Amino acid sequence: MDIMIKIFYAIISIIVATVYGLTLGGIVRKIYARAHGRFGPPVWQPFLDIIKTHGKRVSISHGIMFYLGPVFRFAGGLGTYLFIPVIFGSAIFSNFSIAGDLLLVMYFIFFGQLGMALGAGEGGHPYSPIGIARGLSQMTSFEVPFALSVIAIAIQYNTLNITTIVAAQQGGITNWTLFTNPLAVIAAMISLLGMNMHSPFSIVLAPQEIPIGPPIEMNSSFLATLQTNRGLFAAAKLVLFMNLYFGGATNLLIMVIKTFLIYMFSVFVGAAFPRFRPEQSMRFFLKWPTIIGIVAIIFIAYF
Amino acid sequence: MKQLLNRIKDKIEIEFLKQRDDLYFINVEEKHIIFLLSYLKEQEEFTHLSFLQAVDYNEYNMFQLTYMLYNYETKVNLGIKVIIDREKSEMTSIHKLWPHAWQFQRELHELYGINFPGSPRVNESFVLEGWEEIPPMRRDFDTKKYSEKTFYQRPGRYTKNPKDYMKEKLYKNFVEPPKIRRKDDE
Amino acid sequence: MIFALILGFALLLIGIYGMLSQKNLIKIVIGFSIVDTGVHIIIVSIGYLRNRTAPILNSVVDLGKAAQQVVDPIPSVLVLTAIVIGLAVTALMLTFVVELYKKRNSLSIDDYQELKW
Amino acid sequence: MDKKNIKEIEKEMKLANKGLSEKEKTLFSDARPKTVRPLNKYLEKFLNWARAESLWILGFGTGCGAIELRPLMTARYDMFRYGIAPRPTPRQSCVFVIGGYASMKTIKRIVRSYEQMQGPKFVIALGSCTINGGMYYDSYNTINRIDHYIPVDIYIAGCMPRPESLIAGFDKLKEKIKANECDGMNKYVENFDWYKKNQKRVIKDWNMPDYNW
């Protein structure tokens, strides 16, 4: 019975996060449009797109792995989200964080990526593996500063339990990791840019080079699933960052405000910079953010 | 330029035409064309082949090919015109002189049916995939008839003589102008 | 005795020098012989004791005091054997030289260095 | 119906794919497209609304019309506010914009791209050339009527039509979609053989499957 309630809560939590994530997507498009001097699509455009793509009458599949690719991807998003406690002290939004700690979340991100990579790979289109190769290699590089930053946090709070980390940041803005361990936060925020794949690091989708990259063969409901996941996954990542670096949230409103601000950071950077070439992007992550991350660890561990 | 022509004239027979200060034409016989082009390219710095095109002189049963060269030093365009037989319609390939010439030659082969033996990929279709008729740019090809035969005409298209149409629509009370005497009439 | 010893060593060195400096196979063999001879002289000179007679037990030598009157007989015995052996070796060497000359028609040692490294 | 009959019917449902060599036949799908009836009325209405408000276009720059499509993205015309967005792959787009005259070479690609789109799919043809050949009506190389090769929902006349008229065309398309009048996909499938005959009459070297899934 207990588990049924848990699942029920999880469903609510997922729906909220998905809606929030998709809305964020709409807002971003609006912001981009305003930056270009346009009106831009309505905020609810992502929902329309999803409904429309689900409403396609026909779809094609290249095989079982192709079919399962989006499923993997969405499962990855769902799982990642479900292993993060969203709102500190809330029963509804604590999700299944009892199953594992920060490491589980970090590695569960790969679950979706791997599945998607396989699904796209079976599509047989050469752009898919090109995009995936780029995506994976970029991931290897932005994971480094992020991992260093996570290690720094683990040293700082002497735990990998997200709930504990959030708890340690309660009681005032100065307790946030942002202020207690600024270097780690800088490293992590730079790697967030890579994770979100916004403009300077949008080498995976790269419309001008490899049109849309991995999901080039994805259509109809497969695409809709991926789009849904995009909203959910964005929300999950933002919540994770909020929990780790910005003191977590005690209610939904604070969560929304904080994650929105975090997201705006990468959006603004993305709106302002042109795209890197793949190797430039990788070198970038392995240069300054990594050094900052190492310094953060050394600073936290030995001083 | 004059000196150049003289130098060429020392070697082979040519006809020469000046169109503008930076545009000249040379008529040359088919057998001299390779010599002339290599000479111009190697010795006279006409290093750029702008284009190679053909004109179908149906009436005289010949094609005229024009090789347009350009000299970056003197900024002069030089067109080399050569007449070839329309029945035989074969020409020496110049892709060894200018590698990009294969593309022009492929186009000419497809649209005029001029053959360039040895030119790379010359038999591949360029614009017309799977063309079965005579090459369309030959003047004995009736393009309108072909179009009517192949494509579905949308009904309702009609054409008018502009003069008559204007007369009818705009100038209801049109008065024929007096005939102006011209020199040619006599 | 010292003189003989020095002579022996001198011959030894001369022989070695000969073996090292001469290219002709026969000369090398001769060098070897000289070395041999030098060694023999050294052996004999080591066994020699001043004012003593040859180690032959005849009337001159008193049987009872023979040990004090004659030179050490063993080196003399040794040298006889050594000479025999040296002779055999030299003969064998010369056989080799003959055979080599038959095969190659050359007596220079420089012509026989195809086996190397 | 006995089993044998079913098999024969299934065989008939397969496409012959005569343009392909034996070796290649195994690499292309030979399934015949099928008509898909809409769902129940209200749900379909809702979906049609969503389809109308989210038009993802596949721009096919076959002719001079391509240049008129670009300004739509700019701040001056801003197609995004109508829910129109470009999409780089036919798999994901629903509006096929044929940008001007189609030659014999491009019609092959047009057909291929059209068939690769997932239904419901809509076609907007720009310019006079697509309507009746326009100024190239007597050319040996310009297709005169696009609608004999793929079903067209909206023609936008003009040589070339301005972006404003394009937007007007999109508006018209939206109206038609909402009125459930755009069923080009089913029309194509129902008249499949007729379309194919027309296409093959023009496309002489047919080296692709009969239906490009």
Place this chain on the structure above:
Amino acid sequence: MVNPIYIIILSLLAGFLLSIFDKGGRKLSLTVFYSVLTFNVFVIADWFYRFAILGVSTLTINTAGFSAPLSINLQLGMLESFVLLFANLAGLLSAIYLIKKFKESKISSLILYLILIMGVNGLVMTRDLFNMFVFLEILSISTFALTILTKNKKSLSAGFKYMIAGGVASTFFLLGVIFVYYFSGNLNLEFISSNDFTNYGLIGVFLLAIGIFIELKPFPANGWALDVYESVNSGIVAIIAVVNSAAIIFVLYKILPLLPTVYLSVFTGMGIVTYIFSNLVGIRQSNPKRLLGYSSVAQMGLLAASLFYTTKLGVSQNISFLIAGGIFINHFIAKALLFWIAGIVKKNNIKDWSVLRNNIPLLILFGISLLALSGLPPFPGFWAKWEMVKVFVGSKYYIGLSAILVGSLLEAFYLFRWFGYTTKNKLNKETMEQVQFSQIFPIIVFVLILFFTSFWIMTNVYSLNYFNYLPLVAIFGMFLISFLRSKVKAIISIAAVVLYGYFLFPLGMSIQLLFGIIFIIGSGIVIISTINRKNTGKGFYGFLLMMIFGMGNLIIAESFLAFFINWEFMTIAAYLLILRGKRAKIPAIVFITFSLAGAYFILAGFGYMPNIANNGAIINTIGTIKIPLMAMILMIIGFLVKSASFGAHIWIPGAYAEAEDDVTPFFSSMFSKTGIFGIILLAISFIKQTPDFDLFYWLGWLGAISAIVGAFLATFQEDVKKLMAYSSMSQLGYIIVSISLLSHLGWISGLYLTLNHFMFKAMIFIAIAGVIYRTGTRQMYKMGGLIKKMPLSFITVLIGIIAISGVPPLSGFGSKWLLYNSLIEKGWFLQAGVFFFASAVSFLYLYRMIHSIFLGQMKYEHQNIKESPIWYLIPQVIFIIGIMAISMYPNLIIQPLNTIVGNYFNSSIVIDGYNVTSSLGYWNGNMVMYVTMGVFAVPLILLLLINGRTQTVKQFNIVYAAERPESPQTTHFAHNMFSHYYKALGGLTKPRIQSFWNYVSEGTNSLAGLFRQIYSGNGQTYILHIILYIVAIYFIMGV
């Protein structure tokens, strides 16, 4: 009970009479000839039996009716009879070998041969210095004369050089004899003592010793000998290299008591110099006989050095006999064998020896001789080396130790290279001529003697446990049933492995059990895949079982010696298995060179080890001793080589890739774990005893570097097996680092990783073997789209890569979780960062592999291939079940590991149900699995419901910019997949280590080339060498 003097008398007499007998026909003379030789053997054998078994005291024979010193006396004791037995036996066998030659040649060669044997006998037995000289000269002259038996230009000139050099050497010996006589007044060894020589008198001893020493062909004064070895008939060379040397070394042994200590050390040094430099020069040699010549010279140097050194130290007689005797027998038999085989093969370049493949029995004998000569167990040379290292380490003679090990390595290198050429070079059409029984007979006799002595040493000297024989028994047993079909043999092998496991492993919860599971049960499962072999696979299962038993024996080895011989057995078996691959010539030699180098490090390390109580497996008892730091470092280097750590990783790609496809799983998932086992062994001692230097901290860094470099290298491979090989390197880096954490959590994660790596790597390699079996290529870009044809293999690889990459919910995540927790807990933060990087990079190569093989575009040629054979699938399924089980119920493995590691550390984790809690975090594998299944099922069901009409299409139905794809090859994106990554970070993968080793090998090669320049081929130069050598030694000794 024949007086041994009759040997000399009879030989001499027969020698003179032979020419008379010959008038009565060659048959008669040959009969006499062989009967005399046989007589000799029997007499000596009889005496040897008396001395060795009956314990008769040493026999002294006086000649001419007087006792020494008045007359010459001979002595025959245990040692003399031992040496003479071998010498006479070799003489007889070599004569048999030469029978065809003897039938045709002049009678003089028979006479000379007999005289030679007589000389040897006399030389060994005589106690009189001058008599020694006489016998030496008899020996020399007959040898010189015998060289003419091969009557060609080369042998003549070589013989001439030999003569002058020998003449000079014996001149010095003679001088020495005289001076010794002068100073001591005596010629009989019994009556001369080293006290007789004052300062000046030492010159005599010096000359005596140097004369003999020169006869032993020390480097560099040995060019003449090599020429003889190269040019003269094999049967004669066997005698020269073996019998003559044996006699001379015995002479050396006899005059040893006269030499002052300083001489002993200098001569030891000179012996070692000879050993190392001759072997060094040998690596440039391509003529087999000259190569053997270098090896002979080297072995004599080693033997002399060991004699001198043990005498100098005065080590106990047993050990010095074991060392000298071991080297002696080893060299004696192996060298004779090889010279005989060289005479049969008759190829003057070792690269042409592939003709030997036409004669498999001879090839096997050849291999055995090479193994023996390389000093590998169970042959006598090994035991000698083992004891020698102990002696050297005990006396802190490190230079000598390292020189000997380097020399051994060089020797092993050129011998194994030779073997590689023989087995792998292209076989031309030419066939070998029929081998006569008379030629093969001596070889077989000697091989039997070799094995007999080996077993004698194993049982009587070391009294090893019976299970240490199992690897040899396995290979022998499999040899006996090699005619059977491979399927039958595979089943027999499985049965053998299962029985072995059943009888030997009633083990408790311990590290032994874990490694037992990996080595034994794992092997049993993986062997199933070899059932697929079509042909009889001669030899394969023998080597395989040898390797498996060797690995298994490591776990239960009760002494360092047992550990080490099994280590060597395993290595040899692995080498032979690799060599079976089609293009494995170079990888195999690289493998054996690195492995032997590692083994020598371990050997040296064992030399430093204190003694250990011999009660139970060393893994259990090693905690009681404190290992010296030096031993620790040396052994860790050795173990790291086996586990392909950074720096020694260059052998893995070749060895893994070129080994047969169904063998590679053994290497990757089991063989490489032996290094880990070794490291754990050391670590146990390290944690029980307080360490004074934190070696394992640096080992941890090395592991981290291996992990990242391995991952990078794997990313840029086109060859799937090389990719997985580098992946193994990377994964072993993880294991090394977690072992070197030396903490509870660290060890749990290390052992967990070990088990996990064992399962997924075996699984993936078998799946890949199946794919390669079907497609016939290893290049990944030539495959593609195989998911449609080989779905089961795909699933295996998929599960494998999920497990490798550590993506939840499979077992890989557990290992990652444990690893990071333990790293952060220990405070190794930067290492943890490196591992994050490495594990991210591992995605790159894993995706590359699975995409290039199974996804993307299928090629035309693969359209009709089938799923892997069933025999490949069975082990895969077993491993999948294993992985799924420990993923679903991680307690199955975490709980026992907790207990096991609890023996060494205090527990630092709490296991509550399925929840594992460390000091940093928690992980509930079971719940993760359920949540994952849930979140996977929901979208799948949704998709199935909503996604109405899905048309499955084929591979060319793709959006290809409105074109249709031209061909699968151009559409499949696989070749050079990570080129952009290479642009960004490829600089890290520049083969620096590879070039370092290239420099090392090139440097060694050029050094060899440099040194061999001294052998100019000019006889005078050789004399000069001798003279200079003597002068140099003279000054070094400062007489």
